[in-house]
Amino acid sequence: MEFTIRHDGREWILENEEAVLSSPTMDGLDQKVREYIHEKGLLRAGEKLEVKMYFQNSTIPQWIRQYSQHYFNRILVVEG
Numbered sequence: 001m002e003f004t005i006r007h008d009g010r011e012w013i014l015e016n017e018e019a020v021l022s023s024p025t026m027d028g029l030d031q032k033v034r035e036y037i038h039e040k041g042l043l044r045a046g047e048k049l050e051v052k053m054y055f056q057n058s059t060i061p062q063w064i065r066q067y068s069q070h071y072f073n074r075i076l077v078v079e080g
Contacts, residue, residue, distance in 0.1 A: 001042070001049060003033075005072060006056040014053060034078050043080035051076040
């Protein structure tokens with residue numbers, strides 16, 4: 001599962017074609033991802049799912065993008 005991640009000045013926001021999740025903290029965002037996966041039944045007991053979050057580079061100034069190609073990409077492993 002893949003999302004783009006960005007910050008709007010108040011909250012972290014994850015988006016893909018199917019969902020938009022947000023929270024003021026990363027821990028809260030991770031919890032919302034876990035809840036979303038379990039609510040949608042995307043994971044069975046004993047399985048693991050990698051949730052890849054790619055930072056939306058357009059939210060940072062153009063001049064620094066060349067130094068931050070991987071800035072804030074992260075992977076959350078959710079277990080069933």
